Amino acid sequence: MTPEEIERAVEDGMPQTVEDLKRLVAIPSVAFPGHSEAPVLEAAALVERLLRAAGLPHVRQIPIEGSFPAVFAEAPAPEGAPTVLLYAHYDVQPAGDLALWRTPPFEPTVVDGIMHGRGAADDKSGVIAHVAALRAFNGRFPVGLKVIIEGQEEYAGERLEAFVEANPDLLRADAMVIADVGNPEVGDPAITTSLRGMAAFTVEVRTLAEAVHSGSFGGAAPDALAALMRMLTALHDDQGNVRVPGLEPGAFPGEALGDEEFRALAGVLDGVSLVGDGSLADRLWASYAITVTGLDVPTVTGAINAVQAVARARVTIRIPASGDARQALNDVTAFLEKVAPWGVKVSFGDFVSGSGFQIEPGGPAMNAAERALERAFGQAPRQVGQGGSIPLVAALARQFPKAEILLYGAEDDGASIHAPNERLVLDELKRIITTEALFLAEYGGWHGAA
Known part of the structure; x- marks a missing residue:
């Protein structure tokens, strides 16, 4: 597919993409103790169906000891093409004080191109970005694919780390895309090169x-x-x-x-100083x-x-x-x-x-992702750090030291993740979906091995 064909496919698929995100955000998949387990399992089942509908031939739920199931999918690599692992998580933070929400947290509401709801940004946007980017290829993927969507990242996410260490071949890939971060501002593209632990x-x-x-x-x-x-x-x-x-x-x-x-x-309120x-x-x-x-x-x-x-x-x-x-x-x-x-x-x-994580820039996957971000956003991305933690990333880096790990996503610093009134700008989601599809297409032309 040409870049123009990819962009048209993503644009044409946006109505379905928005509906898919609404369905997922409507499920209160809070994987914290004291919350019902049924919605978490419901979200896992929906993710499984979405990945299958995106054209992936092998999709299943994988039990994670002491945690909720991860959804895993894969597709074989074309001759000589690399394999890419795509990661996101389907669980969300608790809603907290409902009186502080302007719209019900689990009734996704779209106003002026912005979806409001718990998990709309963190990290169901990441789940849907992967689904929509893959759907653009109609089942003819330019790279080998492995997809893992975690079910308990927000609480005790280190449990997936142990699974990765015990099952290295399952997740082995040349490049790994972690769609659980975002940009400093809407329309300001960035690749995260540093994560706090x-x-x-x-x-x-x-x-x-x-x-x-x-x-x-x-x-x-x-x-x-x-x-x-x-x-x-x-x-x-x-x-x-x-x-x-x-x-x-x-x-x-x-x-x-x-x-x-x-x-x-x-x-920050007027007259109140920043600290440090x-x-x-x-x-x-x-x-x-x-x-x-x-x-x-x-x-x-x-x-x-x-x-x-x-x-x-x-x-x-x-x-x-x-x-x-x-x-x-x-x-x-x-x-x-x-x-x-x-x-x-x-x-x-x-x-x-x-643990935290520090990326080494300059590899073929990073270069392809930067070019994809520049085309999708109309400006070159910058490298930023993130204060948030993703326990899986450090485990992947230890387990697969030759793999390139890329962190980008549709969130932005104004998305109110982990807070009342979480929201996602749908145009930002479209740009990230376009980025991922463009990246997969270009990276598929590089033949190498992890």
Whole structure:
């Protein structure tokens, strides 16, 4: 197919593409504990049907120990052509507080070319980008294909890493496309060359056998919540820099958005400062970040006058590509134990960790992808980092050191992923689908081996 034929095929297929995405976003496939498993399995079944309808001859669900099934598909390579692995995930983050959503999170709504709904961007756009790009070839693919769509990336995604290590031949490929990232802004094409790793844990502080009356005991009885707050605030200095020994800042060889653009995207309120030192690119893509993502304490509306006996927090650490996630866990938990006041009892649990990733540019797959992005977007792409973590990527890099790993996608920094009112610009999706189809067609002309 010529580039013009590919572009027409993608354009003609967009109505079906949008409908497919709506069907997928309507399924609340939250693979977190405490949520129904049925919708997750429903999403897996729909992905299986979509890949089969895209012309892939071999499609099946693969059990993943301790997790939800991955959907796997493959097609043989034409004579002398390389093989490409395509990755995305069909599970989504929980919706959170429904009162903060302007439209129901699992009722996909399209307004002015923008689809609103949980998972519309992260990462059901990636699933549909693969499906639509493959559909453009009508079953006559220019490369060998392997597709794996994960079912529990958002929670404990490291379980697929173990599967990859145990089944290397299943996923072996010359190039691997990870469609779970995006561009800094809509219409601003980028290839991600650096991913932060991630680690997380729960910390619990206990001080009393049970909560006691604040009037009778307050002022002498140690408050678990106050102790935990002192510990958590000690993680950063007055400028917001991480102050845990061993978690040193890094430098990224590129530029992020300007401060004002970043403030607008993040919704930083007027008069509130950004935190940390160094460039935005350094802080976002090459340095450690620690965030308290949850607290188990009495709510304001349900509060009683009591000194708290126990308090818990969920803490997330973002790890630069050069860092070690498990070492960072050790550093942060040891620091919290050291700064704990009053001899309080501290315990840790529910550990999660995943490594970061740094790409080596300049290979034939990267070059083909850059040319495809430039044609689809009308401007040359730039190389960026991503603060988010994709546990599978580092595992693939370790397992297949000769394979080129490419990261791009239809998300953008304003897509509100993991937040209320997640959204996807459908023109951006079309450009990414076009990119992927153009890439596969050009890369199919390169004959090599991993």
